[in-house]
Amino acid sequence: MSKDYTTLWKEIGLNLGKHDGLLSVLSDAYKNIYLSQKNRPEGMKYFDFVISEVHGLRIEELYEAKKEKRKVIGTFCVYVPEELVLAVDGVFVGLCAGAEVGFEEAEKYVPRNTCALIKAFMGFKLSGLCPYVELTDLIVGETTCDGKKKAYEIFDEITRKMYVMEIPNMKNDSDRKLWLEEVRKFKDKIEEISGKEITLSLLKKSTEIVNQKRLALQRLNKLRAYDPSPISGLDALLVNQIAFYDDPVRFTMKVNELCDELEERVRKGNGIAPKGTPRILISGSPFAIPNWKLHAIVENSGAVVVGEESCVGSRNFRELTEENFNSLEEGLEKIAMRYMGIDCACFTPNKERIDNVKSLFKELKADGVIHCALQFCTPYMMEAFKIEKKIDFPYMRIETDYSMEDFGQLKTRVEAFIETLR
Amino acid sequence: MSFLGIDIGSRYIKAVLIEKGTVIDWFKIETSYEPLNRSLEILKKYSPIKAVATGYGRHLLSFNGNIPTITEIKAFAIGARALMPSCRTIIDIGGQDTKIISLDERGNIKKFEMNDRCAAGTGRFLEIMASALAYSIDEFGKIEGEIESPLQISSMCTVFAESEVISLISKGISREEIAIAIHRAIAKRVISMLKKISLEEDIVFAGGCAGNILLKKLIEIDIGKRILIHEKHHFAGALGAAIYAEKSLIEEGGEKENEKVYC
Numbered sequence: 001m002s003k004d005y006t007t008l009w010k011e012i013g014l015n016l017g018k019h020d021g022l023l024s025v026l027s028d029a030y031k032n033i034y035l036s037q038k039n040r041p042e043g044m045k046y047f048d049f050v051i052s053e054v055h056g057l058r059i060e061e062l063y064e065a066k067k068e069k070r071k072v073i074g075t076f077c078v079y080v081p082e083e084l085v086l087a088v089d090g091v092f093v094g095l096c097a098g099a100e101v102g103f104e105e106a107e108k109y110v111p112r113n114t115c116a117l118i119k120a121f122m123g124f125k126l127s128g129l130c131p132y133v134e135l136t137d138l139i140v141g142e143t144t145c146d147g148k149k150k151a152y153e154i155f156d157e158i159t160r161k162m163y164v165m166e167i168p169n170m171k172n173d174s175d176r177k178l179w180l181e182e183v184r185k186f187k188d189k190i191e192e193i194s195g196k197e198i199t200l201s202l203l204k205k206s207t208e209i210v211n212q213k214r215l216a217l218q219r220l221n222k223l224r225a226y227d228p229s230p231i232s233g234l235d236a237l238l239v240n241q242i243a244f245y246d247d248p249v250r251f252t253m254k255v256n257e258l259c260d261e262l263e264e265r266v267r268k269g270n271g272i273a274p275k276g277t278p279r280i281l282i283s284g285s286p287f288a289i290p291n292w293k294l295h296a297i298v299e300n301s302g303a304v305v306v307g308e309e310s311c312v313g314s315r316n317f318r319e320l321t322e323e324n325f326n327s328l329e330e331g332l333e334k335i336a337m338r339y340m341g342i343d344c345a346c347f348t349p350n351k352e353r354i355d356n357v358k359s360l361f362k363e364l365k366a367d368g369v370i371h372c373a374l375q376f377c378t379p380y381m382m383e384a385f386k387i388e389k390k391i392d393f394p395y396m397r398i399e400t401d402y403s404m405e406d407f408g409q410l411k412t413r414v415e416a417f418i419e420t421l422r
Numbered sequence: 423m424s425f426l427g428i429d430i431g432s433r434y435i436k437a438v439l440i441e442k443g444t445v446i447d448w449f450k451i452e453t454s455y456e457p458l459n460r461s462l463e464i465l466k467k468y469s470p471i472k473a474v475a476t477g478y479g480r481h482l483l484s485f486n487g488n489i490p491t492i493t494e495i496k497a498f499a500i501g502a503r504a505l506m507p508s509c510r511t512i513i514d515i516g517g518q519d520t521k522i523i524s525l526d527e528r529g530n531i532k533k534f535e536m537n538d539r540c541a542a543g544t545g546r547f548l549e550i551m552a553s554a555l556a557y558s559i560d561e562f563g564k565i566e567g568e569i570e571s572p573l574q575i576s577s578m579c580t581v582f583a584e585s586e587v588i589s590l591i592s593k594g595i596s597r598e599e600i601a602i603a604i605h606r607a608i609a610k611r612v613i614s615m616l617k618k619i620s621l622e623e624d625i626v627f628a629g630g631c632a633g634n635i636l637l638k639k640l641i642e643i644d645i646g647k648r649i650l651i652h653e654k655h656h657f658a659g660a661l662g663a664a665i666y667a668e669k670s671l672i673e674e675g676g677e678k679e680n681e682k683v684y685c
Contacts, residue, residue: 398538399538400538406538408478409519409536409537409538410538412478412493412494412495412519412536413534413536413538415493416493416494416495416496416531416534416536419492419493419495419496419531420530420531
């Protein structure tokens with residue numbers, strides 16, 4: 001980190017001793033997993049910097065933003081409309097949920113067989129290790145899965161900052177109406193908390209900002225379709241993870257700069273691994289930062305990850321919000337429509353997800369799919385079986401969490417799967 | 423021109439040396455707490471032209487000896503076919519993993535299933551249960567008794583199953599009956615994995631636990647098909663790695679392919 005943030009962390013209320021421990025583990029892991037990669041694009045330097053400052057400079061920026069009366073809105077899910085938060089000049093951040101931190105604390109409130117993502121966000125908060133959650137003015141939850149729904153009730157008692165949006169479980173007309181109403185209510189809530197009114201022109205501007213970010217991520221994703229892939233799956237995953245933290249305008253610019261470089265690499269045939277290296281599409285539950293486990297295993301086993309059919313991945317950027325609206329109400333409808341396009345496994349039926357897996361497989365010229373569900377994430381675990389029956393390409397289903405307990409078995413299974421693709 | 427396959431398992435290290443398509447030596451030793459040293463000694467002893475490592479500890483040799491590796495799954499696929507050329511399905515119950523491998527007519531891997539984390543229902547589980555009932559591991563697989571007994575061990579977790587066994591002992595149930603129930607529990611787990619693939623014959627039981635006749639019998643009864651066991655079942659992985667070593671050197675242009683008569 002570029003400077004000492006201890007005073008800031010203390011003021012925010014972090015557990016300083018434990019926090020130092022966390023940062024040192026994170027920095028070691030980053031060195032081993034990321035900085036040891038060869039032939040990385042120059043453009044990754046910015047993202048290396050962001051990750052090194054994930055609890056430093058970015059936190060200071062948030063702290064400064066709050067001084068200017070901007071509101072910090074924390075989320076855990078791609079269903080929360082970022083357009084509305086940016087329309088009141090709010091800061092939109094994903095909260096810490098990707099490491100095995102504070103699980104003993106979390107297990108005082110939730111059962112042991114709760115998915116790692118839920119236990120992690122509870123654990124991060126309860127052990128005073130997530131500066132983002134401490135800086136939020138509002139934490140927006142959503143009724144995607146049962147685990148999260150019930151955990152948010154408990155999280156509200158702990159933080160007193162929860163606001164939950166109801167995500168329907170189907171996509172019928174009545175569900176779409178309900179969701180539009182939820183989007184309207186969220187707009188009111190954001191206006192109330194920020195003391196600012198969302199006007200048509202503000203909403204148009206914020207929609208454009210978010211769309212530009214999605215377009216940049218789409219561009220990055222498309223570049224991974226080339227063989228050899230110009231960027232490692234690990235690096236692309238990192239960019240997708242940072243999409244939830246960074247300032248959106250700056251982030252978009254940096255992703256586009258990276259893509260310029262990658263296009264140059266493609267022209268020269270310069271790849272992260274030799275042409276013909278087995279190409280894996282990963283599909284399933286989200287990979288919250290710093291969950292790099294599966295990507296690291298795959299890429300250390302002689303394959304390259306070319307895409308993530310995941311919330312931290314294509315589900316976050318595939319659809320754009322239509323910008324051609326002429327009234328605020330119409331804008332809200334477009335936003336509601338855009339978010340209903342997301343194919344989360346919490347919906348039933350969810351046929352579009354299978355179609356999306358198939359088309360991503362084709363577009364990215366993958367050789368095989370590894371479906372990865374977080375353990376106890378029932379919706380994705382169930383869909384993993386469903387997908388298996390509907391596809392005709394190499395496919396392997398795994399269930400795992402953030403621990404290293406199953407590393408040996410996982411490595412053997414992944415390596416054996418890659419052997420069958422050669 | 424000899425080739426070595428070395429299978430570093432969680433309980434035993436197995437090595438097979440081949441030359442011109444014939445096995446020169448089979449070697450097996452406990453993995454112990456220093457698998458790297460033991461593996462390096464084996465390499466030194468045989469000093470082959472090329473070695474390939476497989477098994478749980480394969481990366482020890484790739485990091486420390488620059489030895490190429492293949493997974494146990496691939497090694498068993500090659501090795502089991504060499505031992506029994508008609509093989510289409512492999513059941514491998516090792517020290518800490520259970521694997522089912524389905525092969526096509528030419529011996530390529532079609533699909534595989536493997537346990538995803540703990541040692542539940544594996545060789546280590548059998549060892550612990552045998553010792554809880556004061557059997558040697560050899561005696562354990564040869565127990566004879568009422569196979570159809572309704573007694574169930576419901577837990578597959580080694581820790582919980584052991585306490586279940588202890589409570590059955592304290593109820594006065596005979597150790598033979600408990601032992602059979604333990605075997606039935608493991609067989610059930612293997613059978614559920616077998617159901618996830620299309621079960622083609624011949625079915626070959628390889629790996630350490632293939633020495634357990636009772637387990638074989640219980641699986642056969644359920645699936646209604648015959649299971650074959652080769653006397654060198656322990657060495658399927660090491661043999662597969664040795665054959666792979668020879669084949670890969672040939673592909674690199676190092677040597678002409680021999681007529682293969684492995685066993």
